[in-house]
Amino acid sequence: MSTPASGWTRREFAGGAALLALALGIPAAAVKLTDLDAADVPSDRQRKLIAEVSELVIPKTDTPGAAEVGVGDFVILALAHGLSGTRDPVATGVITPALAPFRRRDGPLNHLDWLERRLDHAAGGDFLRRDKDEQSRLLAAIDGEAMAHGAAYSPWVAIKGLILTGYYTSEVGGSQELRYELVPGKWEPDIPIQPGDRAFSSDWTAVDFG
Amino acid sequence: MQNHEFDAIVVGSGITGGWAAKQLTEAGLKVLMLERGRKIEHQVDYENETKAPWDMPFRGVGDTELYKREYPVQMLNRHFTEFTQDHFVNDADQPYQKAKGSEFDWFRSYQLGGRSLTWGRQCYRWSDYDFGANKRDGFGTDWPIRYDDLAAWYDLVEDFVGVSGAHEGLPQLPDGKFLPAMELNCVEAAMRERILAKYPDRLITIGRTANLTEARPEQGRAHCQYRSICARGCSYGAYFSTQSATLPAAKKTGLLTVVTDAQVTKLDHDPQTRRVSAVHWVDTKTGEAKRAGSRIVFLNAGAFNSVHLLLNSASEAMPNGLANSSGVLGTHIMDHANTMAAMAVVPGFENRTSFGNRPTGIVIPRFRNLDKLDGDGFTRGYSFQGGALQGTWTRGKRMPGIGEGFKEEIHKIGPWTMVLVVFADSMPRASNRLTLSKQLDPRGVPQLEIAFAHGKEELAALADAKKEAAAMLNSAGAHVVMGFDQPGHGGTAIHEMGGARMGWDPETSVLNRWSQSHDVANLFVTDGAQMSSSACQNPSLTYMALTARACDAAVKMLKEGAI
Numbered sequence: 001m002s003t004p005a006s007g008w009t010r011r012e013f014a015g016g017a018a019l020l021a022l023a024l025g026i027p028a029a030a031v032k033l034t035d036l037d038a039a040d041v042p043s044d045r046q047r048k049l050i051a052e053v054s055e056l057v058i059p060k061t062d063t064p065g066a067a068e069v070g071v072g073d074f075v076i077l078a079l080a081h082g083l084s085g086t087r088d089p090v091a092t093g094v095i096t097p098a099l100a101p102f103r104r105r106d107g108p109l110n111h112l113d114w115l116e117r118r119l120d121h122a123a124g125g126d127f128l129r130r131d132k133d134e135q136s137r138l139l140a141a142i143d144g145e146a147m148a149h150g151a152a153y154s155p156w157v158a159i160k161g162l163i164l165t166g167y168y169t170s171e172v173g174g175s176q177e178l179r180y181e182l183v184p185g186k187w188e189p190d191i192p193i194q195p196g197d198r199a200f201s202s203d204w205t206a207v208d209f210g
Numbered sequence: 211m212q213n214h215e216f217d218a219i220v221v222g223s224g225i226t227g228g229w230a231a232k233q234l235t236e237a238g239l240k241v242l243m244l245e246r247g248r249k250i251e252h253q254v255d256y257e258n259e260t261k262a263p264w265d266m267p268f269r270g271v272g273d274t275e276l277y278k279r280e281y282p283v284q285m286l287n288r289h290f291t292e293f294t295q296d297h298f299v300n301d302a303d304q305p306y307q308k309a310k311g312s313e314f315d316w317f318r319s320y321q322l323g324g325r326s327l328t329w330g331r332q333c334y335r336w337s338d339y340d341f342g343a344n345k346r347d348g349f350g351t352d353w354p355i356r357y358d359d360l361a362a363w364y365d366l367v368e369d370f371v372g373v374s375g376a377h378e379g380l381p382q383l384p385d386g387k388f389l390p391a392m393e394l395n396c397v398e399a400a401m402r403e404r405i406l407a408k409y410p411d412r413l414i415t416i417g418r419t420a421n422l423t424e425a426r427p428e429q430g431r432a433h434c435q436y437r438s439i440c441a442r443g444c445s446y447g448a449y450f451s452t453q454s455a456t457l458p459a460a461k462k463t464g465l466l467t468v469v470t471d472a473q474v475t476k477l478d479h480d481p482q483t484r485r486v487s488a489v490h491w492v493d494t495k496t497g498e499a500k501r502a503g504s505r506i507v508f509l510n511a512g513a514f515n516s517v518h519l520l521l522n523s524a525s526e527a528m529p530n531g532l533a534n535s536s537g538v539l540g541t542h543i544m545d546h547a548n549t550m551a552a553m554a555v556v557p558g559f560e561n562r563t564s565f566g567n568r569p570t571g572i573v574i575p576r577f578r579n580l581d582k583l584d585g586d587g588f589t590r591g592y593s594f595q596g597g598a599l600q601g602t603w604t605r606g607k608r609m610p611g612i613g614e615g616f617k618e619e620i621h622k623i624g625p626w627t628m629v630l631v632v633f634a635d636s637m638p639r640a641s642n643r644l645t646l647s648k649q650l651d652p653r654g655v656p657q658l659e660i661a662f663a664h665g666k667e668e669l670a671a672l673a674d675a676k677k678e679a680a681a682m683l684n685s686a687g688a689h690v691v692m693g694f695d696q697p698g699h700g701g702t703a704i705h706e707m708g709g710a711r712m713g714w715d716p717e718t719s720v721l722n723r724w725s726q727s728h729d730v731a732n733l734f735v736t737d738g739a740q741m742s743s744s745a746c747q748n749p750s751l752t753y754m755a756l757t758a759r760a761c762d763a764a765v766k767m768l769k770e771g772a773i
Contacts, residue, residue: 078271
């Protein structure tokens, strides 16, 4: 196994995740990264980048933002395990010259490499050195393009989806930002929505179909 | 008469196996229940029941890498998640073959309780539109029973199971003995009125579901808590499963022996007595071969596995499989053609919501080909299931935007949508069939090979369903945004059935009107294998009613010395 240029080893990475879990008081199970293959261990910069990008998508408001609850590391884990189809081979037809360099030998894209390059390209340099407003503006443009109706395939869609999954299935996102009620105990079929009512993260039908 | 250790052996512990064990033990029979999967104890072994997404290594979504390797079929099931994955088979360990050109996603749960732990809980009576269907259009073979033969058994089963639902007086979907219905939400209630005004023959009613709206203290079951995470297992016992209901009843008699991790491989047939003389199984933990004998045998292994067992029990006297003198064993398998016929946004209810997770949706019972044959290219029925719901955070995955405004938007309860999923009658066809493969499973048993394709009748029904779903919803003020008319793979309705069909004639059917083999008098098959047609309703309630009826008949035959 080769050691990535960043100096991160699998063990250190897993250890870091466990420390992070301790620091945040969230169960280690939720950020367990012990299984990563060497090839899936991101560089330090990529790890920082995905944490910052997740915060740009879901910033701190009156509830913590995505960076604070470790969403970046969840996305790394999720990408390494192919959640949301991220390890499915990408159809040849949707591979543009811009995407081609990020295609892994086994077919799927390396999403983090793509994201890093895409953001630096948009920034005309080091994305991480831009101020928050500039970062937001650059990311919003990438997002707008990728999420537009009828848009061409973009790896951003899956990354954004995993950021949302990471945040809203965390304890903070699921039970503070949204409402989580494991045992409602009753069914009220028709009640008014009060101003400020939060959606339920525990409405499983809505999670699947909404 | 041979002296057996057991009066009855029941193969399988799911919806019908549990029922057979209960009824046979309550009739005083000593019963051995064999289950191929592991033991799961009620309230003790529902490991993920109360966990939150953040308690799970992959947040409840699950490890896709693992699933692709070991659960490539099961992972396609919407109810298969990180919370429920232990309630489904490992496909790598339980392989099956698909015939060339066939697609069949076989969703399975090999464990004590079988799929009664993971089922959709919808309970619908069939009517004579269904039992008379084969005779009417000539597909398949005529059912040797009609609704009147089954009505009392539906009563008995519903009384014990606990089915909540609304009385509607529909001939095509007979009312049952219902617990109070769960109510429609505001959008469903409005759509019911609006659609009924325009289409008097199309009724939205609440899904009839085996979730208790009133506690059953005598069974140790609490009322539904509106969590809607049933497939994780329910320690309240609020939905009907083997664990929550039939197994405790059977155990109470003191006459039940349960053996888990017991994969039944073969039934012995004694050509002198023309009876099943022994049941063989493999202890899947030790590899040890075991056997037992009994006066009667009930196959409740799940439709395809019961057929599999009969095919694998060929003998000199019955070279094409046990109970297969007709040669139709394995043929005429079915699974409802299903797809999402329409999804619509429903404006006008922006300030209304609901509380709790109702564990059932709505149903629009069949309205085609009832007293008048009005289907375009199809002679049977379809019905819709679905409901109205509001979005939550996952809708953000489709929304442009980042930052505070985006977070604030996702914070809100989402807009109302309404979904209609169609289930259409699957026509009984000889070409849709099960055979034994030359490939062996890890325990050395020939695998099952499935040949299955939907035909033009199903496609015509789904095309009509898509058109009608859109017309109904649009006329009722909703805006349909998408809909499909191509069925999912065979198996995706999880209503696979047939293969040992019931019929009048021993030359063209496997079972008689008592779910009893024409050829082998002490053999009963009372799971989905016995079905001669599919109807378009969920079949489990009918399997249970047929099981109850067959148990009663078998006990009478035993008492009379007929078997």
